[in-house]
Amino acid sequence: MEGLGINVSFLCIQLIFLVVLIGFPIITLINLAAKKLNGTTLALWVLIICAVPLLGALAYWIIKPAAENKV
Secondary structure, eight states, rough: GGTTTTTTTHHHHHHHHHHHHHHHHHHHHHHHHHOOOOHHHHHHHHHHHHHHHHHHHHHHHHHHHOOOOOO
């Protein structure tokens, strides 16, 4: 592939970065949907994760908001 001007190892690094950039926030949003949070908290987390995907998703996993128990 070097003859075509394609560096395979650099391409693999770019693909891994792309998968993390897209996959990590999507997995976070799926986990967020499974939690029972009130509307304001849920909306705030979704906005943060959509606005800054990697930092928002990382902040979510560090903070891990607890689900509310409604009796």
